[in-house]
Amino acid sequence: MAKCFTVAAFVATALCFSSVLISAYAADYLDVEGKVYCDTCRVEFQTKISDAIPGAKVKLVCNNRENGTLTYTVEGTTDSSGTYRLPVVGDHEEDICEVRLVESPRADCNEPFKSVDSARILLTKNVGVVDNLRYANALGYMKKVAQPECAKVLEEMGFLPVEA
Secondary structure (H helix, E strand, O other): OHHHHHHHHHHHHHHHHHHHHHHHHHHOEEEEEEEEEEEOOOOOOOOOOOEEOOOOEEEEEEEEOOOOOEEEEEEEEOOOOOEEEEEEEOOOOOEEEEEEEEEOOOOOOOEEOOOOOEEEEOOOOOOOOOOOEEEOOOEEEEOOOOOOOHHHHHHHOOOOOOOO
């Protein structure tokens, strides 16, 4: 009977200790997830005919909001669905953090947007969000030439037809 209690106590202690380690790790760790797409209509936003860009390179950069000093950076690559996930270590409450486009592997879709080339994101636990995953706005590159079906897609969205 004493051995059962000892084993049970050991397991409970081990579980408790591992929970503390996981909590300590989780408290200082976030992930940033986002997507990179090809703007097939050259309108600088996603449409139903936008394509994901697998293999696109992105970079997360955090700078101190007071003096602009670089505090954290990490690079990543999108998977087959155009999604990236970047690990963030530490709390960046005093920083301005942005995910930036680095490179598109597609020769036909590698022109950066003129208006937006980064997505700003809050990377702190001090915003009332319990989850360790933060989502960045999708970022994109423009195709060299707009697709013929874009006029119809944009008209369906409530925009005037685009002149070619």
